Amino acid sequence: MNVNLIELKVGGFSVSIGDIDCGIFEQIDNGGPYSYYPKLQHRLTGDHYIAIGHKLNELNKGKRNV
Numbered sequence: 001m002n003v004n005l006i007e008l009k010v011g012g013f014s015v016s017i018g019d020i021d022c023g024i025f026e027q028i029d030n031g032g033p034y035s036y037y038p039k040l041q042h043r044l045t046g047d048h049y050i051a052i053g054h055k056l057n058e059l060n061k062g063k064r065n066v
Contacts, residue, residue, distance in 0.1 A: 001051040005059070015055070017048055025056060033060045 005013040005025070012026040015036070023038040036056055038044065 001047060003051050003055040005055065013059070015052060017051065020044070020048070022048065022052060025059060 001017055003022075004016045006016070007013055008024070012024050012034070014024055015022040020043050021039055022044060023036060023040075025034040026037055027034055034056060036052060
């Protein structure tokens with residue numbers, strides 16, 4: 001499952017898989033780790049959440065392959 005990140009002008013990243021807008025990755029504290037804030041939860045399956053979690057871990061470990 002391919003998770004796409006689009007950097008937002010106000011900071012953070014928009015998260016999508018296919019045609020589903022899954023939510024955003026945002027930092028609570030500037031320079032801190034990113035957290036996931038979901039959208040359209042009724043369209044997401046466990047596989048979606050696993051893929052999003054892997055991408056979030058990569059982002060927080062500094063592997064910004066956006």
